[in-house]
Amino acid sequence: MDLILWRHADAEEGAPDLARKLTPKGERQAARVAAWLREHLPENYRLLASPAVRAQQTAEALGKPTTEKLLAPGATVEAILKTAGKHGAVVLVGHQPDLGAVVSYLICGEERDLSIAKGALWWFSGDTVRAVISPDLLKH
Numbered sequence: 076m077d078l079i080l081w082r083h084a085d086a087e088e089g090a091p092d093l094a095r096k097l098t099p100k101g102e103r104q105a106a107r108v109a110a111w112l113r114e115h116l117p118e119n120y121r122l123l124a125s126p127a128v129r130a131q132q133t134a135e136a137l138g139k140p141t142t143e144k145l146l147a148p149g150a151t152v153e154a155i156l157k158t159a160g161k162h163g164a165v166v167l168v169g170h171q172p173d174l175g176a177v178v179s180y181l182i183c184g185e186e187r188d189l190s191i192a193k194g195a196l197w198w199f200s201g202d203t204v205r206a207v208i209s210p211d212l213l214k215h
Contacts, residue, residue: 083130104145108136149170
Protein backbone atom coordinates (compact mmCIF):
# COMPACT_ATOMS: atom_id res chain seq x y z
CA MET A 76 0.00 0.00 0.00
CA ASP A 77 1.18 3.51 -0.83
CA LEU A 78 -0.03 6.09 1.67
CA ILE A 79 0.64 9.75 0.87
CA LEU A 80 -0.26 12.16 3.67
CA TRP A 81 -0.43 15.69 2.22
CA ARG A 82 -1.05 18.64 4.51
CA HIS A 83 -3.13 21.41 2.97
CA ALA A 84 -1.15 24.35 1.64
CA ASP A 85 -0.94 27.85 3.17
CA ALA A 86 -4.41 29.18 3.96
CA GLU A 87 -5.93 32.48 4.99
CA GLU A 88 -6.69 33.15 8.63
CA GLY A 89 -10.23 33.55 9.94
CA ALA A 90 -13.44 31.78 10.60
CA PRO A 91 -15.40 29.69 9.97
CA ASP A 92 -12.52 27.25 9.90
CA LEU A 93 -13.89 24.94 7.20
CA ALA A 94 -14.39 27.88 4.80
CA ARG A 95 -10.79 29.15 4.87
CA LYS A 96 -9.28 29.36 1.37
CA LEU A 97 -5.73 29.01 0.13
CA THR A 98 -3.61 32.13 -0.09
CA PRO A 99 -1.74 32.87 -3.35
CA LYS A 100 1.32 31.32 -1.67
CA GLY A 101 -0.76 28.24 -0.86
CA GLU A 102 -1.93 27.95 -4.47
CA ARG A 103 1.72 27.96 -5.61
CA GLN A 104 2.65 25.37 -2.96
CA ALA A 105 -0.17 23.06 -4.01
CA ALA A 106 0.72 23.39 -7.69
CA ARG A 107 4.41 22.55 -7.07
CA VAL A 108 3.65 19.48 -4.97
CA ALA A 109 0.95 18.31 -7.39
CA ALA A 110 3.42 18.58 -10.30
CA TRP A 111 5.91 16.45 -8.35
CA LEU A 112 3.23 13.90 -7.48
CA ARG A 113 2.14 13.58 -11.12
CA GLU A 114 5.69 12.49 -11.99
CA HIS A 115 5.88 9.91 -9.19
CA LEU A 116 2.42 8.50 -8.40
CA PRO A 117 1.41 5.05 -9.59
CA GLU A 118 -1.17 5.00 -12.37
CA ASN A 119 -4.06 3.94 -10.15
CA TYR A 120 -4.44 5.95 -6.95
CA ARG A 121 -7.27 7.54 -4.99
CA LEU A 122 -7.31 11.21 -4.02
CA LEU A 123 -9.26 11.90 -0.82
CA ALA A 124 -9.55 15.28 0.89
CA SER A 125 -10.98 16.79 4.02
CA PRO A 126 -14.18 18.76 3.46
CA ALA A 127 -12.35 21.97 4.46
CA VAL A 128 -12.08 24.37 1.49
CA ARG A 129 -8.28 24.71 1.89
CA ALA A 130 -7.84 20.92 1.70
CA GLN A 131 -10.16 20.66 -1.30
CA GLN A 132 -8.25 23.41 -3.11
CA THR A 133 -4.92 21.74 -2.33
CA ALA A 134 -6.17 18.40 -3.67
CA GLU A 135 -7.67 20.02 -6.77
CA ALA A 136 -4.17 21.03 -7.86
CA LEU A 137 -3.65 17.28 -8.48
CA GLY A 138 -7.14 16.28 -9.64
CA LYS A 139 -10.75 15.89 -8.60
CA PRO A 140 -10.75 14.69 -5.00
CA THR A 141 -13.34 12.59 -3.26
CA THR A 142 -14.46 14.39 -0.10
CA GLU A 143 -13.88 12.28 3.00
CA LYS A 144 -15.56 13.64 6.12
CA LEU A 145 -13.33 11.50 8.37
CA LEU A 146 -10.37 13.69 7.28
CA ALA A 147 -11.89 16.91 8.67
CA PRO A 148 -9.84 18.81 11.27
CA GLY A 149 -9.60 16.77 14.45
CA ALA A 150 -9.43 13.39 12.67
CA THR A 151 -8.02 10.56 14.75
CA VAL A 152 -5.10 8.38 13.74
CA GLU A 153 -7.45 5.40 13.74
CA ALA A 154 -9.94 7.10 11.40
CA ILE A 155 -7.23 8.26 9.00
CA LEU A 156 -5.59 4.83 8.80
CA LYS A 157 -8.96 3.10 8.42
CA THR A 158 -9.81 5.44 5.53
CA ALA A 159 -6.41 4.80 3.92
CA GLY A 160 -6.66 1.04 4.37
CA LYS A 161 -9.58 0.82 1.97
CA HIS A 162 -7.35 1.73 -1.00
CA GLY A 163 -4.15 0.41 -2.57
CA ALA A 164 -2.49 3.74 -3.32
CA VAL A 165 -4.05 6.79 -1.73
CA VAL A 166 -3.31 10.48 -1.37
CA LEU A 167 -4.99 11.90 1.74
CA VAL A 168 -5.16 15.70 2.02
CA GLY A 169 -5.74 16.78 5.58
CA HIS A 170 -4.65 18.84 8.53
CA GLN A 171 -2.11 19.35 11.27
CA PRO A 172 -1.81 18.02 13.95
CA ASP A 173 -3.82 15.05 12.64
CA LEU A 174 -1.43 14.02 9.87
CA GLY A 175 1.61 14.58 12.09
CA ALA A 176 0.12 12.17 14.61
CA VAL A 177 -0.28 9.55 11.87
CA VAL A 178 3.32 10.01 10.71
CA SER A 179 4.66 9.63 14.25
CA TYR A 180 2.47 6.56 14.81
CA LEU A 181 3.74 4.93 11.60
CA ILE A 182 7.37 5.73 12.40
CA CYS A 183 7.59 5.00 16.14
CA GLY A 184 4.36 3.19 17.00
CA GLU A 185 2.85 5.95 19.11
CA GLU A 186 1.26 9.33 18.59
CA ARG A 187 3.61 12.23 19.24
CA ASP A 188 3.72 15.87 18.29
CA LEU A 189 5.27 15.90 14.84
CA SER A 190 4.80 18.97 12.74
CA ILE A 191 4.25 18.78 9.00
CA ALA A 192 4.79 22.04 7.12
CA LYS A 193 1.94 23.55 5.14
CA GLY A 194 1.77 21.95 1.72
CA ALA A 195 4.27 19.20 2.59
CA LEU A 196 3.76 15.46 2.27
CA TRP A 197 4.98 12.16 3.67
CA TRP A 198 4.84 9.09 1.42
CA PHE A 199 4.85 5.62 2.97
CA SER A 200 5.21 2.43 0.91
CA GLY A 201 4.32 -0.30 3.34
CA ASP A 202 6.74 0.13 6.26
CA THR A 203 9.14 2.32 4.30
CA VAL A 204 9.24 6.12 4.10
CA ARG A 205 9.52 6.67 0.36
CA ALA A 206 9.58 10.48 0.31
CA VAL A 207 9.20 13.57 2.44
CA ILE A 208 8.51 16.61 0.27
CA SER A 209 8.34 20.29 1.18
CA PRO A 210 6.81 22.65 -1.41
CA ASP A 211 9.47 25.27 -0.67
CA LEU A 212 12.22 22.93 -1.87
CA LEU A 213 10.61 22.15 -5.23
CA LYS A 214 11.22 24.15 -8.41
CA HIS A 215 9.11 27.23 -8.75
